[in-house]
Amino acid sequence: MAMLEVKDLQVYYGMIHAIKGVSFHVNEGEIIALIGANGAGKTTILHTITGLLTPKGGQVMFEGKDITKTPAHKIVELGMAHVPEGRRVFAQLSVYQNLKMGAYTRSDKNEIEESLEMVYKRFPRLEERKNQMAGTLSGGEQQMLAMGRALMSKPRIILMDEPSMGLSPILVNEIFDIIQSVSASGTTVLLVEQNAKKALAIADRAYVLETGKISLDGNAKDLLNDDSIKKAYLGE
Amino acid sequence: MNTMRTKTAKQNAITYGIVIIGFLIMQIISATGHMSSSLSGLLIPFCYYVILAVSLNLVVGILGELSLGHAGFMCVGAFSSVFFTKCMENVITNSLVRFIIALIIGALVAAVFGILIGIPVLRLKGDYLAIVTLAFGEIIKNLVNVLFIGKDSHGLHFSMKDTLSLGMEPDGQVIVNGPQGITGIPKDSTFVIGVVLVLITLFIVLRLINSRDGRAIQSIRDNRIAAESIGINVTKYKLMAFSVSAGLAGIGGALYAHNLSTLSATPKNFGYNMSIMILVYVVLGGIGNIRGSVIAPIVLNLVLDYFLRKLQMLGSNPVLQFLSDNRMLVYAIVLIVIMLFSWSPKMIEWRERVFHKNAKEEA
Amino acid sequence: MAMLEVKNLGISFGGLRAVNGFHVTIEKNQLYGLIGPNGAGKTTVFNLLTGVYKPDAGSILLDGKDITGESDIEISKAGIARTFQNIRLFSKMSVLDNVKVGMHNHHEYSALAGIFHTPKYKKEEALMDEKAMELLKVFDLADMAETNAANLPYGKQRRLEIARALATDPKLLLLDEPAAGMNPKETGELMDMIRFVRDEFDMTILLIEHDMKLVSGICEKLTMLNFGEVLAEGTTSEVLNDPQVITAYLGE
């Protein structure tokens, strides 16, 4: 059984039909990439999965349970984390407070402390800046914080919306390494990326989204070599 | 571009049209002898409330700053214009000429206050600004209440204490009498003048919005940092919006003041309650929607001061009696319901769906 | 004479020396890149150049004119325009109006002229409309002129921001991560557009970017910033092959 399954999703913004019947699934332990042009609806899908948006039609199943109508905060408790587009860090809280907020659903102090150590190890810059107000961090620093914050909930599946956006090349590589290591440590990953090449390189399978519909899907490595993908998303 | 400009022009023409048609309807009602006293008594209030709402919308909707002190500008305009009228009552006997000068004085003095209050505005944002405008309105109200001005053969006498300290000759006449304000004001406001002033206000505001300066003001609203980066002088345009809005509110105040025989500053008419009332018009009509600011005050005043009052006359039905005795209660409930209905995202979606469905069925 | 000459620029935030001893010389019509790790101070340099922050050291010469410490308005008038790392459009205004606000200081008429629609108003507005539409055509936005900026898809918003910056008729255009959030294909189109702008408008451009394909593809010279200081500068290939740059920034 798939860990996360989306069935015939229909999402509207007022009259705008943004998602027109999207279905896909994510198996436990996989890295799934969701790629597509600007405005294709990737962010909308993630928002719908984590309950920030309510779909007009279709279903979201998580570990066999229908979570279509489950409120966002309950979904987090089920073990799903979401690194939102545009980082959405708590600008007036310190880096440390932001990270603690990520562990909101957890109660064991020692385990939280452990996760904090783990995050600091992955992102040493965050430890250096732990008392700085998050709003004054540079763009890249904020991205790291958003990721670190999501990891603090010790999720079984993590949804990432363009985590490499605005990062320096070295960090982009690092982020993809981190995604792989997060995956290796047993967390399932649903990855939305503009950097299709890198995303496909680490993903198991991928879906291509075009104006609210899945236009293509398959093994990530195969898609990497697909001519139409190369032309449309890899700029080759 | 050109299509866009014609579109705006068309939209604006509709707004003027609404005013003119409304005016004509009233004239017809009146000419055919169907005009009731209560309706005719509301005509001038319609005009000044529209002027006040439209001018406040310039600050709230176009500049994007919350002002809770609009009644203060109205107050300044009212008192300065009436003061002029009272001083000149026997000098300029043509009431139209005198009233036009009074209106101009009201507008100018209020605009000067607009600039004065605009200066702190430059440093403040959001709620802090709202509080300062509120404070400003309350200061004006307080000062006017302790202002005594008298006139005798030696000229004008001022006091901030009481009439006695004016130290006037026995022949002296107290013009501004503290909380009692000014009494015996000639009734210079007429519906025709009111409508003309509404049209002038609309003309100024609509054209300002669609000009270079209006765009600059809106750009500050949408993103101050970006506006600065393209060389917009934020100071200048904030002041411009505030002073134009204040000046127009001053006109509204002058129209208000010359409609009643007595003028005094009470919490009801020039306190924050009034500022909030005008804000209610603006929000109900739509923030930044000038046409809405024309319609909302009229509808709301009609409901509150016409229909609800008339209810009682319909017969001795206890429900109607209750409703008319509790106008403010009805108003509160209606206000909440309207707000929920027109602003709640769920309701908007629902309305859109229903509306859309109907449209589809028709098509 | 260089279009932009910056010497020894610096600023601190609290205890943090965000930019220190920054210098750069950009010739007219050059396409210049500013790179560096996250938090190195690149955006801060832009903020210093455009007057958002006042430098506590150093000098800025634009086309020979000293603009150090000037207000953002003066600097905009002097001829520096920019885009923002996080898009800052006038979201409730139409696409066309966004560009027309950009021309604010070039097509002037008084408020009264605006209210009474004097011939001057009509002339200037017509001119502005015309110029703005041309710009929008360049950026493939003409058909959306009447849309609210907020309703544009992301990629178009980025382009509108550039169009708006160009509307101020600048001598120097600063682009802060213009390709962020774009896929490689879209980035490719953006590169063409930047080149086009440089050629067509005879523009000098300084850009911040993390996308090395864009940087190596269009920049002629680069400065690499690290911890607020210049670590390397020179032609694009020199800098990108600098071992220090590779370890601190590029990786691999």
Place this chain on the structure above:
Amino acid sequence: DDTFKIGGIGPITGGAAVYGQAVMNASQMAADDINAAGGINGYQIEFNFQDDEHDAEKSVNAYNTLKDWGMQMLLGTVTSTPCTAVEGEASNDNMFLLTPSGSAVESISGDNAFRVCFSDPNQGTASAQYIGENKLAEKVAVIYNSSDVYSTGIYNNFVTESANQPFEIVSAEAFTEDSKTDFSVQLQKAKDAGADMVFLPIYYTEASLILTQAAGMDYAPTFFGCDGLDGLLAVEGFDTSLAEGVMLLTPFAADADDEQTKAFVSAYEEKYGETPIQFAADAYDGMYIIKTAAEKAGITPDMDASAICDALKAAMTEITYDGLTGSGMTWSADGEPNKEPKAVVIKDGAYTAM
């Protein structure tokens, strides 16, 4: 039509609602009583009361609504500023106006307008004279509401008249509608100035606070007020021992023991569940004054408002009326009543004539 249509206007919502409601209730009661006893000249009265929220503009709206309804006489308005505004309209229309409680001079500026209560200057002057003649104090402090017409009106004339009286005003401090919770400064100043009397030309709500606060600071001068203080003893929950010794010049006291007052008070209490304040008495009298004048003038409901006004104007100066708020009341053509103020002192929790 065979009924007289009498309108009333006053605040029944907003901060001044307590006055408007008293007037509304008492006038309705008077109208009912008159109707039960056969009406005016054999015709029944229809009474309609409109809310004005204590605002001049709303008051004029209310007036216009009543005109549409067919109002022939106006018993109103309750508060001074709105009354002045409505009087402007009424005098243009030649509509008969009798205000129960609008006490500003300007509130009855036209010849169509009369009032039941004393005017502010009248009360200010009378108070100063009373204090002076009875040698009640040597040093007087005043606490007044500088944002209120009634209060400043009395205050001004009290000060003017005090020049002719053997006492001295040692402090005069104001408060406003927006800061009327704390009176410690005003009281402290009075105390520091050695005032042995504090004159309170204000309403009883604030007076009850002043009395409480004075007690809290161990300051016990004589308090002297005007008709606005009436109602003090009726404040629910008020510790009336604080009001011991308070003197007031008022034409009405709810626990006076004349038959008329007693009957009125008990009827009112039964009907509305609360003790009537002086505004209610003014209004009750007002309705009966209209009746008296109407009968004198012999008006009938088929006359229009202007004709009724002309008839009543003349009749008003000819009648003498004995009521709750004065006996032997007469009116001059300028609309002012002639009646004797009664001075009362609060003793053992009750008003006692002095």
Place this chain on the structure above:
Amino acid sequence: MSFLNYLISGISLGSVYAIIALGYTMVYGIAKMLNFAHGDVIMVGAYVVFYSTAAGMPAIPAVLLSVVICTVLGMVIEAVAYRPLRSAASPLAVLITAIGVSYLLQNLALLFWSSNTKSFTSVVKIPALKVAGLNISGETMVTILACIVIVVGLTLFINKTKPGQAMLAVSEDKGAAQLMGINVNATIALTFAIGSGLAATAGVLLCSAYPSLTPYTGSMPGIKAFVAAVFGGIGSIPGAMIGGILLGIIEIFGKAYISSQMADAIVFAVLIVVLLVKPTGLLGKQIQEKV
């Protein structure tokens, strides 16, 4: 001597403003909305105590009852009138609704309890402290004590407890807070519950110190407390207390040493001057937007 007396009066008045401002700033800081009805909840709280003590209930249970009723009232208002508008296109929508709620409460009170002034019997039985001619009333001492307890309590609550942390997150970004697993609706409801509970307390203390109760009793102190909250820095809990007390002192000193007629103008003028010097209030955080 009179200076000290004025100072004490100022602190007494100010402590009442402060306790109202605390509830205000709580809702304001977290839900980011100006709850214009706050002053009217205060009024309701005072009426509940008035009628329950009049019916023979002892003071403490009456106050508790009032806190419970106001807490429920606050939550109902939030759920019915404010929640549907939380994501409205303009924050002014909910401001106007709050004004509607304020009018509604006033007019319901008018309907049920009439406009007649009620004289409130103080629930504070502690006698005044009299030292060297100075007189500090029991109400003042209790109010100040209550303020301090509330400031400390709220600060601890927000910084040390999970719901408190949730409030911080919600105040910044409701969407992101949800992604942390925070129940935004519940958090805001809790904020209103606390704010309204504080309002009840404030109402009781306001009317104990200044015992006159009408349906409009809450509205002006509500506005003044709002001013005090801004004065102290919006959202800052100690700021609300300091702002309230300073406002009281300024009001009294203005009356005492400048002019009692112009006390309001003086208070507001001082406020404007302070905000000009410190645009985010006395203890407000200076928020700099990163470009």
